[in-house]
Amino acid sequence: MKSIVILISGRGSNMEAIVQAAIPGARIAAVISNRPNAGGLAFAAAQGIATAVVDHTAYADRAAFDAALAAVINRHAPDLVVLAGFMRVLTPDFVRQYEGRLINIHPSLLPSFTGLHTHQRALEAGVRVHGTTVHFVTAELDCGPIIIQAVVPVMAGDDEAALSARVLAQEHRIFPQAVRWIVEDRVSIDGSVARVAGVREPGVLISP
Numbered sequence: 454m455k456s457i458v459i460l461i462s463g464r465g466s467n468m469e470a471i472v473q474a475a476i477p478g479a480r481i482a483a484v485i486s487n488r489p490n491a492g493g494l495a496f497a498a499a500q501g502i503a504t505a506v507v508d509h510t511a512y513a514d515r516a517a518f519d520a521a522l523a524a525v526i527n528r529h530a531p532d533l534v535v536l537a538g539f540m541r542v543l544t545p546d547f548v549r550q551y552e553g554r555l556i557n558i559h560p561s562l563l564p565s566f567t568g569l570h571t572h573q574r575a576l577e578a579g580v581r582v583h584g585t586t587v588h589f590v591t592a593e594l595d596c597g598p599i600i601i602q603a604v605v606p607v608m609a610g611d612d613e614a615a616l617s618a619r620v621l622a623q624e625h626r627i628f629p630q631a632v633r634w635i636v637e638d639r640v641s642i643d644g645s646v647a648r649v650a651g652v653r654e655p656g657v658l659i660s661p
């Protein structure tokens with residue numbers, strides 16, 4: 454049984470999708486938020502999952518926050534740490550500690566649109582396709598080996614709300630899929646690239 458800790462900052466719909474996928478061989482050991490009022494905490498608690506808050510505003514700097522966060526994570530001895538809408542930049546020391554077992558979902562087709570406000574920036578750039586990426590976390594922000602991506606069309610008349618909703622629906626498909634592959638020991642890292650054994654097309658194309 455693989456132990457998984459999920460970190461959130463808000464709504465937690467991606468965490469919810471992973472929990473509801475009920476992945477064989479995986480146990481969600483804890484859901485941890487850096488914000489006390491994160492909506493997702495109530496869902497996790499209602500599922501009987503251990504929850505914790507490590508409030509970043511209580512720490513002097515990133516290093517102190519990351520050390521406190523790691524201490525809470527490590528109580529659960531996780532095989533995998535999942536960033537599901539966790540909106541804090543993590544220090545290289547923290548990332549190193551979980552190398553190869555720390556994954557993130559980012560709402561764009563990386564390496565395009567790293568950082569924040571990805572949907573608005575995609576609209577402003579006039580791209581015709583957009584999407585979301587699950588990747589291993591490395592010290593550099595929104596980089597790291599890509600595990601799975603989903604592509605969605607950008608439609609005429611889209612605003613940020615419409616585009617983000619289209620992307621979010623795909624996040625809820627690909628994030629549990631990535632976790633499932635990892636739990637099945639099918640994902641390996643080959644330099645800057647992740648490989649998924651036995652999967653010819655580790656991407657999802659949604660036609661309009």
Ligand code: GAR
Pocket residue numbers: 461462463464465466467468537538539540558559560568585621624
């Ligand atoms: C998701 O769209 C996720 O891709 C994004 O935050 C949202 C969280 O939604 N993550 C980032 O922007 C990370 N830089 P959720 O709380 O409902 O899962």
